Amino acid sequence: MNKLIWRTGIIFLMLLLLISCAAVETMTKVATEVAVQSGTISRSQGDSISKSTKAVSKSLEDFTPEQEYYIGRSVGATVLVKYQGLANTRANAYLNVLGQTLAQASDMPELFGGYHFLVLDSDDINAFATPGGHVFITRGLIRCCRTEDALAAVVAHEIGHIQLRHGMQAIEKARTTEALTILAQEGAKSFGSQQVAQLTQSFGGVISDITNTMIKNGYSRTYEYQADAAAVVILRRTGYNPGALTEMLGVMDKQLKPGGTDFAKTHPSPQNRITELKGSGMSFVGGETPAVRNKRFTTAVGIL
Amino acid sequence: MFRYKFIMICLSLLSILLLNATADAQKVMSVQVKESYLRATPSHLGKIVAKASYGDRVTVFAEQGDWKKVSLTKGKNQGWMHNSSLTSKQIVLKAGQSNVATSVSRDEIALAGKGFSDEVEAQYRKNNKTLDYAWINRMEAFTVSPKQMGDFVSSGQLVQGTEGGKP
Numbered sequence: 001m002n003k004l005i006w007r008t009g010i011i012f013l014m015l016l017l018l019i020s021c022a023a024v025e026t027m028t029k030v031a032t033e034v035a036v037q038s039g040t041i042s043r044s045q046g047d048s049i050s051k052s053t054k055a056v057s058k059s060l061e062d063f064t065p066e067q068e069y070y071i072g073r074s075v076g077a078t079v080l081v082k083y084q085g086l087a088n089t090r091a092n093a094y095l096n097v098l099g100q101t102l103a104q105a106s107d108m109p110e111l112f113g114g115y116h117f118l119v120l121d122s123d124d125i126n127a128f129a130t131p132g133g134h135v136f137i138t139r140g141l142i143r144c145c146r147t148e149d150a151l152a153a154v155v156a157h158e159i160g161h162i163q164l165r166h167g168m169q170a171i172e173k174a175r176t177t178e179a180l181t182i183l184a185q186e187g188a189k190s191f192g193s194q195q196v197a198q199l200t201q202s203f204g205g206v207i208s209d210i211t212n213t214m215i216k217n218g219y220s221r222t223y224e225y226q227a228d229a230a231a232v233v234i235l236r237r238t239g240y241n242p243g244a245l246t247e248m249l250g251v252m253d254k255q256l257k258p259g260g261t262d263f264a265k266t267h268p269s270p271q272n273r274i275t276e277l278k279g280s281g282m283s284f285v286g287g288e289t290p291a292v293r294n295k296r297f298t299t300a301v302g303i304l
Numbered sequence: 305m306f307r308y309k310f311i312m313i314c315l316s317l318l319s320i321l322l323l324n325a326t327a328d329a330q331k332v333m334s335v336q337v338k339e340s341y342l343r344a345t346p347s348h349l350g351k352i353v354a355k356a357s358y359g360d361r362v363t364v365f366a367e368q369g370d371w372k373k374v375s376l377t378k379g380k381n382q383g384w385m386h387n388s389s390l391t392s393k394q395i396v397l398k399a400g401q402s403n404v405a406t407s408v409s410r411d412e413i414a415l416a417g418k419g420f421s422d423e424v425e426a427q428y429r430k431n432n433k434t435l436d437y438a439w440i441n442r443m444e445a446f447t448v449s450p451k452q453m454g455d456f457v458s459s460g461q462l463v464q465g466t467e468g469g470k471p
Contacts, residue, residue, distance in 0.1 A: 064391075065336050066358070067420040073440050074428060080436035085443065092446060097456045100448045101464065104348045107370070110389040112337045112358075118443040134443060148460070183419045200427040203420050207428075239463035293460045 060168050062180050065112035068168065071206055072113075072132015075167065078211045079120075079128050079136055086121040086139065086304075094300030095119055095155070098148070099135060102156050105237040106230070108163040115162075117155070119304070124262040125252060128214055129158040131167040139304045140262070144252040147289040148297035149244035153231055157245070160230030166223045170213035175205050218266030225268075225276045232282050241286025246274050331364040332377065336391040336414075342383025346371035349454070349464055353383035359395040359416055 063071075086092070099117040103109055111133040120126070120138040128136045135158045137151075145151040161167065179202040182195065213219060219227075228245065235242040253270035256263060267273070277284070335356045343350030346368050354376060356362065362374035365382065372390060375382045393414045417423070429435060457464045 064393075064395075064414045064419070066414075066416060070420045070422070070425050073437065074425060074435065076440045076443075077435040077437045080439045081434055085439040092443075096446045097448045097452055101453055101456060101462065104453075104464070108388045109348060110337050110340060110386050113444060114338075116443045116446055118439065118446075134440065179420075196423060196427055199419065199424050200431070203424050203428055204431070206420075237463075238457075239461070290461050296460070 060165065060171070060176060062183075063168065069112040069132040071168075071203075071210070072130035072134055074203070074207045075130040075210050075214070076128075076132070076134040076136070078207060079130075079215065082215065083120040083122050083124075083126070083136070083138065086119040088119060088304070090299075091119050091301050091304060092117070094296070095137065095151075098152060099155050099159070102152060102234050102238055103133075103159050105234050106156075106159050106163050111162070115159070119301075124260070125256055125264075126262040126266075127154060127158050129161045129167065131162065131165065131210070133162060135159070135162075138262075140255075141252075142301050142304050144255055145248055145297075146251065147244060147247075148293040149235070149240045149286075149289045150248035150251075151297065151301070152238070152240045153235060153242075153245035153248050156231035156234040156240075157227045159234060160227035161219070161223070163230055164223070164226055166219055166227070167210050167214065169223075170219070171206050171209045175202065175209060178202055179206060215266075221268045221272075224273065225280075228273055228277055229280060229282065232277070232284075235286075241284075241289060242282070243284040243286050244289070246277055246284060249274050331392075333362050333364055333372070333374070333390045333392055334395045334414075335360045335362065335385075335389060336393075336395065337389045340385060340389040342374065342376070342381060342385055344383060346373075346384040348386070349450070350384060352450075354379055354381045356385065356389075359397045361394075362390070 095117045099115055103115040113132060115133040115135065117135045117137070119142065120136050122138045123140045124138050125140045125144060126136075126138045127141055128134075135155065137154060137158070141154060142151060145154060179199070182198050182202060218224075231245055232242045235245065249270035252263065256270070258264060268276075335358055338358050340356050341352045342354040342356060344353055345351070356376060361377040362372075362385065363377055364372050364374050366373040368384075370387045371384045372387065373382060374385050374390075391414070393412055395414050395416050397416045429437065453464075456462075
């Protein structure tokens, strides 16, 4: 009898040690493993316990950056059905060096495939950012920018959406679970054609969740304000005048046509965004845009 | 029989304890982006020390803000990498190399090229012929060299300090 108490005591102590340094999931794994090894439950029972613990912890985090990149490519390809890319090397080169500079100052400077920027050939006032780092800005929106600082504000807002993973959050919860369940099924084995078909269907659902939000309905006001706030931080880190964001919104307010299918439909009104920014307590004090910045801005995108 | 069970329980608990201890002593992470660089200083402006590719394993020696000082497990150079390029998961590049799956929990590995991948994209494109991937490929080919960015920053009187995430 004494022996039994002694043995139970040792096991208990070891478990205590483990608990102090392990998360719930690890604990379940350990307990299950112990139960299997001591013959209390069978191996298959043990496996199913581990699986159900894991299912609970499924979330957006389970999509790898590589998968977000592929989601981003197809979201971008959908944007490019509505809008054409602008074949202007100078404008695109300028937008990319500006965009990379801002992206490196963001909280998410590195993505699977990096950041890439493209001017869209449209008079609409619109911009999009995919989870894969593809950022699109229309000519119409660039025309709302009078300075490089203002264009930087527009680009930084889009980087803000990527950094805050707003695109991924537009995926419906049920879809996330569905997709991740298919992904978990096969584990290390390679997928058969049936799984590829299943995954492709799930992929299509993810793309339409994101593009419906991004192109048709718009993100929530909260997300837009969050992206504005992220933009202000990025502008400050890179030395741009954060006040350029409110200036640009002022210009946009005059240019937006009520009832349009662009920013007029998918974003809170520029006036509301300005009010929100001013009420946020953030400082918008910044220097004048130096002449050299405005010169290169005009040279690159002035004729758009 | 009882004694045997007891020994088994103790041994399995001990082995788990020991495994955890070795994992803590040396933190190993994986590169989760297509390509990235180890830099001499914790900044995207820092001089490039080595190149790292998707799935490469790195050993972490130090942390500073959003940056980690690492060395490639298959190389000698130490350098700084940004948090956003690293994951604590082990990345398995090919399905055939998946023997790790038996020793490591599935939560701790990520399979490259599995799930939403080029294979799924190809199938999706087949079903949606109107989508325009030509411009996507064109824009992904736009590159900006460190020198171009450096010139852009200095001539525009901008700052590009140690940032790239929180300092």
